[in-house]
Amino acid sequence: MQRGGGRRGMLRRGWGGKFKECGYRMTVPRKAIMDVLGDSDKHLSAEDIYLTVHRSYPNVGLTTVYRTLELLTDMGMIVKFDFGDGRARYELAEGPDKKHHHHLICRRCKRIIEYTEFIDEEMDFLNRAEKGLSEKYKFDIKGHVIHFYGICDKCRYK
Amino acid sequence: MQRGGGRRGMLRRGWGGKFKECGYRMTVPRKAIMDVLGDSDKHLSAEDIYLTVHRSYPNVGLTTVYRTLELLTDMGMIVKFDFGDGRARYELAEGPDKKHHHHLICRRCKRIIEYTEFIDEEMDFLNRAEKGLSEKYKFDIKGHVIHFYGICDKCRYK
DNA sequence: TAGTTATTGAAAACGGTTTTCATTATCAAT
DNA sequence: ATTGATAATGAAAACCGTTTTCAATAACTA
Incomplete structure (x- = not known):
């Protein structure tokens, strides 16, 4: 495939x-x-x-x-x-063939899971944060990274 | 100080x-x-x-x-x-002497600005995202990182 | 087709981090 | 306090992903 x-x-x-x-x-x-x-x-x-x-x-x-x-x-x-x-x-x-997404990273096996859920809610928060931070810190924000760290299911039960 | x-x-x-x-x-x-x-x-x-x-x-x-x-x-x-x-x-x-925060990172001079604003709004979004992602991906989320990348004011005007 | 020059591959250099190993310092039991 | 088992240490070397060097090669322009 x-x-x-x-x-x-x-x-x-x-x-x-x-x-x-x-x-x-x-x-x-x-x-x-x-x-x-x-x-x-x-x-x-x-x-x-x-x-x-x-x-x-x-x-x-x-x-x-x-x-x-x-x-x-x-x-x-x-x-x-x-x-x-x-x-x-x-x-x-990101582009026509690649949706906006973020990553879950397993601290044990380093596996990376890509997710595209909650992007709308995220945008809501991000837009406000970016706007506020840009003004307060005079910082021209170009991009962001959100990583969640934890233990994946395969690692949890072994 | x-x-x-x-x-x-x-x-x-x-x-x-x-x-x-x-x-x-x-x-x-x-x-x-x-x-x-x-x-x-x-x-x-x-x-x-x-x-x-x-x-x-x-x-x-x-x-x-x-x-x-x-x-x-x-x-x-x-x-x-x-x-x-x-x-x-x-x-x-994070602890009694260290507030929850995230970072702005200047891509040019690598300066790091720490901010604690928007943490409440963030929590709102993060809690929902963590809950949903944990369930869907059977992933035990332990922590997260949010980084904003951009150009700081000192670098923008030189 | 020839000439200019960007691009290439191999090997060496680089730099942050980790490992090795003999020595030293810590702590529990005396 | 003293001792003894062993955890912790420092110096040097190894490690490993990445970058640089440099002579040879390939891609575009005229």
Whole structure:
């Protein structure tokens, strides 16, 4: 199912142009990395991506993966997360194919559950908080992160 | 002012006992590290703490700072944060001397602003979200983190 | 097609954190 | 107080994800 649906190749199709507009060259390694990100709905680490790309393009190096991820992050096409397990995770930025969401993180097994519930209620609170905080602290708020930490069901009973 | 008020020595006074109860020995380096944490209201890195402790106890090593911080974190006496600048930060856990709060993080200068506003509204939303998420995902929620990212006033005009 | 230059891969460097291990200090039992 | 078992320590080395270096290569422009 992972490679079947409508999400496939989204990054390349939708953003290939934007990529060139910014003056960057479209290369084989970059296409491959973008495809992996577009095909997955997981929270991939640089190494995850490297290993997947490596299956089709064994000569693409980990360095290039890091460099491309930084580029895509800076362009706002993907988002970099830190869930506290010592390595950064990347996922598609919010957009037509990616709903606004947050994460539950299991402190024991580090599993990450993505949820999209309560977003309306959240917006209510966030809008007011962002407005108030922006004014009081003269802080131009660009984004937010909400993480819930705890123990997942699999870990609780073992 | 930083060393004057009622917060002084809080960690040692309030938690020294708890510390021994857990079977840990109370040592000079540990007392020194706990004092630094109790005296400060900043978000200290391991190195910050090491440098401060080093002024009074030059033979306390960075390793011991890391080990003590891990211990205190596991005991729930302090909280470890990652604000995305590549080093962990530590602060007193919520309690009589530390109000529930969250953080604004400047993406440019990495400055961290602590705020305690909107906590009531937040609680409203969080309680409902935690309840719903716990049930739906069978996830035992222990805590949460809310970070706002943006550009602080000092960085905006330069 | 050629030339400019962005991009690449391999290896080395980096930096915060953790591990190793012999030494030292703490605490309970005397 | 003294002793003895062992938890805690500091210095150095290891660790590991990430970044930098640099010569070779590939992508776009003219």
